[in-house]
Every structure is written in structure tokens, then in C-alpha cells.
Amino acid sequence: MKRWDCVAIIGVGLIGGSIGLALRSRKLSKEIVGIGRRENSLTAAKNRGCIDRGTTSIPSGVKNAGLIVVCTPVELVPRHVAEAGHHCPEGSIITDAGSTKSDLVMRAESSLADRFPRHLPFVGSHPIAGSEKSGPEAADGDLFEGRVVVVTESEVSDLDVVDTVEEFWQSLGARVVRMSPEEHDAALARTSHLPHLVASALAAATPKNLLELAAGGFADTTRIAAGDVELWRQIFLANRGHTLKALADFERVLSRLRQALEMGDGAALAQILTEGKRRRDALGS
Amino acid sequence: MKRWDCVAIIGVGLIGGSIGLALRSRKLSKEIVGIGRRENSLTAAKNRGCIDRGTTSIPSGVKNAGLIVVCTPVELVPRHVAEAGHHCPEGSIITDAGSTKSDLVMRAESSLADRFPRHLPFVGSHPIAGSEKSGPEAADGDLFEGRVVVVTESEVSDLDVVDTVEEFWQSLGARVVRMSPEEHDAALARTSHLPHLVASALAAATPKNLLELAAGGFADTTRIAAGDVELWRQIFLANRGHTLKALADFERVLSRLRQALEMGDGAALAQILTEGKRRRDALGS
Numbered sequence: 142m143k144r145w146d147c148v149a150i151i152g153v154g155l156i157g158g159s160i161g162l163a164l165r166s167r168k169l170s171k172e173i174v175g176i177g178r179r180e181n182s183l184t185a186a187k188n189r190g191c192i193d194r195g196t197t198s199i200p201s202g203v204k205n206a207g208l209i210v211v212c213t214p215v216e217l218v219p220r221h222v223a224e225a226g227h228h229c230p231e232g233s234i235i236t237d238a239g240s241t242k243s244d245l246v247m248r249a250e251s252s253l254a255d256r257f258p259r260h261l262p263f264v265g266s267h268p269i270a271g272s273e274k275s276g277p278e279a280a281d282g283d284l285f286e287g288r289v290v291v292v293t294e295s296e297v298s299d300l301d302v303v304d305t306v307e308e309f310w311q312s313l314g315a316r317v318v319r320m321s322p323e324e325h326d327a328a329l330a331r332t333s334h335l336p337h338l339v340a341s342a343l344a345a346a347t348p349k350n351l352l353e354l355a356a357g358g359f360a361d362t363t364r365i366a367a368g369d370v371e372l373w374r375q376i377f378l379a380n381r382g383h384t385l386k387a388l389a390d391f392e393r394v395l396s397r398l399r400q401a402l403e404m405g406d407g408a409a410l411a412q413i414l415t416e417g418k419r420r421r422d423a424l425g426s
Numbered sequence: 427m428k429r430w431d432c433v434a435i436i437g438v439g440l441i442g443g444s445i446g447l448a449l450r451s452r453k454l455s456k457e458i459v460g461i462g463r464r465e466n467s468l469t470a471a472k473n474r475g476c477i478d479r480g481t482t483s484i485p486s487g488v489k490n491a492g493l494i495v496v497c498t499p500v501e502l503v504p505r506h507v508a509e510a511g512h513h514c515p516e517g518s519i520i521t522d523a524g525s526t527k528s529d530l531v532m533r534a535e536s537s538l539a540d541r542f543p544r545h546l547p548f549v550g551s552h553p554i555a556g557s558e559k560s561g562p563e564a565a566d567g568d569l570f571e572g573r574v575v576v577v578t579e580s581e582v583s584d585l586d587v588v589d590t591v592e593e594f595w596q597s598l599g600a601r602v603v604r605m606s607p608e609e610h611d612a613a614l615a616r617t618s619h620l621p622h623l624v625a626s627a628l629a630a631a632t633p634k635n636l637l638e639l640a641a642g643g644f645a646d647t648t649r650i651a652a653g654d655v656e657l658w659r660q661i662f663l664a665n666r667g668h669t670l671k672a673l674a675d676f677e678r679v680l681s682r683l684r685q686a687l688e689m690g691d692g693a694a695l696a697q698i699l700t701e702g703k704r705r706r707d708a709l710g711s
Contacts, residue, residue, distance in 0.1 A: 269640075354617045362646070410663070421652040
């Protein structure tokens, strides 16, 4: 297992904080530096044991870092990768934890092209873990244990960097799946972005005075609608095309259900319910 | 707290079994009789401690029952209420636990009208509790603790019976909300039947090979799609009109989201996400 002298984490919320905790409890880095905009987030992350020290300056925070993990909202990732890439030591490796990849990776890569014309030090990542909670207070050192992390390999990726980033996530307990940024976005539109859209629409469509008549099914189905609005706005905008395609497919199934209901067609209804049940049973709890 | 000499439960699945366990642990009935179609469900319910004895015969099972709770699938409830009503002792009270009420209550009431021309012994109930699990093995004596049970008061309901049924559910730890069968169905279409439809459509629309990229959000949003297909087919057919209205409202919100995405309109997107978050935050975990 590779051990680091210094890992810098830009953005110490739930994901960044959990990476810090995981590195620490596994003794994988001599030093963990947290980089954030607000002093009180850094203090909270330090108190929670996520980082050894905090700074609001990217140049100073990445100065000695062999690995830099950018865990800021997706719209900010390319800028933070660029800044880290221009101030990190020769040989440092940079990755991120953003929920969308195509645009983000392309922008991050091109921002580094002048300093690193041959071997790009950046590879995109997306840990498929998290929750509707946020902030370093919710950080969990076992968040990545047994979970899938997508590591993206683009046409210009340096394969040594891809390998190192893969090993990094494995060292936190994750299982790594490699795919292109485009494949990632097409898949996540269906498994993450569409479900969020649907949960938000369902919650928004429910009159407040009926909430006392909502049981566990409603609570489960709408849980992710409580997620951070700004983060999700950015994710949807960054993955518009694929999300719209996934939405169109969902609307087609929904409209088959509507027609079955309109016709009082129990057999057609049962058929779609059965398809859904099979898919859900295959997932497990 | 009223104590019964004998309570009969028709249908000893998750709900019926949980009623039995709750009655028993609270010592609310001297005898609990389970009535079911299959001997092995009755044996399972008895082994689980839900009932004192089981029988496959409604006439014999209700013979001494002061209270009869019908917990069978909604399409069967009216028939079982009728049969119980024609074999129970004078003064017995009958209720059910079905997820839809308008049709069911009307049919159950009319089936009893010839034996009880003045004081109908039946009042409809719907405990807003349950899960995607089923069977007496999943029964839980605390299932109703702190949960809402709707007790429906129709135009022909006997108010003494309504009171007794309300007290019965309260004795199991539930909070009772009274409404008309029609109001119940309009509300539950939004808080329960629509969410189930949406979860099923979402699960059915997700390609199986992408399930490894699904995280907790997908798992939560689709959890109820694993529910019993036949039970839900019956619920949807019994509450078609209200479910279609709720679906139309949901589709309107979803289409506002689609338009915001198509236009790349972040402000409109954030507005709907915020509405959804507020509604979900109001619900609690």
C-alpha cells in the first residue's frame, strides 16, 4: 500500500473530510492538509480529525503534496485543479471527487496543458458514495469501504497516473471501475442524476398538509431531495444531455404506467411493476 | 384501555401478524385467532407468537370474536368483511387495514346492510405503516407505535363503532386521524400510491448492467419497487382516479424540470430543487 508524505484535500466537506479520516485511520499519509475557503470549516474538519492542518491558500496548501484531491462543487473543480497544478511539486498527482466527468475532465486537462505538455498529472475520479448529509461533521472514515469509485481514463490520460489514482482509492477500501468520462456521465445520469430529479419532483409535487399521511415509502423515495440544492444544480447543468436522455426513457415507462391505469389494465400494470421489482431485487437492500 | 376476550385477524401477513404481536405484548386480548388460507402461514404466525390459534375457516374463526380485523389484499376485504359479518356474534365490531378506502368501504357496508339495517358494525381503517417486506416473519409488535392510522367515517358509519375502532388503534400505540373514505384516497394517492408508481418506473427504466454504479440515493428512491406486485396492482386499480390526478401533477413538475434542463436555466432548476428540499426537510428523516 502506497504511503504518502503529504496529501492535500481541497474542500473538506463530507467527501473531503471522509477521505482525510480514512487516510488517517489507515495511516496512509504522514501529513494531511485541508484547503478550504472558510476558516470555520477548516476548524471543524480539524476538530473532527479529518486533517492535520488547514489553510485557505491553495498555493501554500499544495506546496509539499504528493497527492491532491479536489473535493469542491463540480463547477469549481477545473479551476482548483489548475491552481493546484501550477503550484504543486514536480511529480505530484491530482484527482477529484466530482459527480460529473466529461466537461470537468476536459477543462481540467486543458488548464494543465501548458505546464505539463507531455504527462498530465490529473485523472478524474468519482466515489459513488455519499448521502443527503453534508459538511465535515458528517465525515466517515469508512465511507468508501466496499463502495465503487469510478476512475476515468481519457484519451490523453497518463496511465501511470491512472494506476496510482486507482491504488489510492483501493487503499481507502473502495473497488475501482475504470471508464471514459463520457461513459461515466451516461451511466450516472441513470443511476444518480435522474433519481435525484425524480425525488425532487415528487417532493415538490406533494402538498405540505398531507405529509403526516406519508409513510416510510414516501420518506425513502424522496430522501435525496433534501440534498444540497446548489451542488445538484451544478451537477444537472454539467450533465444536461445525458440526464435529459435518461429522463425521456423514464417518462416513457411512466406513460406506459399511466396508460395502463387509464385503461384499468391490471395485466399491463403488473408487468411494469414486475420489471421494476426484478430490477430492484437485483440491487439488494 | 379496552381489553378483548377474543380478537380475530383475517390475513396474518406483515400487518395482521404485527397486530397480533402488538395485542399480545400489551395483553389486550385473552385470545387471538388467526384466520388464513394456507396452513403454513398460520403455523408461521403461531410460531412467531402473533396468534394463539389458527383456522382456515372464517365462520369458525370469528365465532367468539368481539373485534375482527381484516388484513387481506384490498380486493378481498369486502368479501371477508361480509363473511365475518354474517358469522360473528351480535355486538362484534369489524375493521380492516386496506390501503384504499372509497370502493372498499362502500362494498363492505352494502354487504352488511341486510343483517345490520340500522347500526353497521364495520368501519374502515388504514394503518400508515408497513414496509417492502411481507409475511408474518416480518411482523413487529411495535409497528404501529407513534404511526398514523386513518379511521374512515362514512355517511352511514355508526359513531360508537368509529370510536371503538379509534381506541383499538390507539391501544396499539398509533395516532388516529379521522377522514372520509374519499378524502383518504385522495391523500394517499399522493403520499403513497404515486411514490410507488414513480419508484417502480424508475427501477424499471434502469438498465441492469448499470446497477453497480448505483449508490444510496438510487437504493432509497427505488426501495418500495420491491414491494408485492399483486397487492400494488390491486391498490392502483382500486384508486385509479386519484392516482391519475396525482400522477398528472407530478408529471407537470417533472416537465418544468425538463424545460429548465433543456434551456440550461439554472435559476429555474434551483427553484424546483428548493421547493422539493423544503417539502422533504419538513418531513424529517
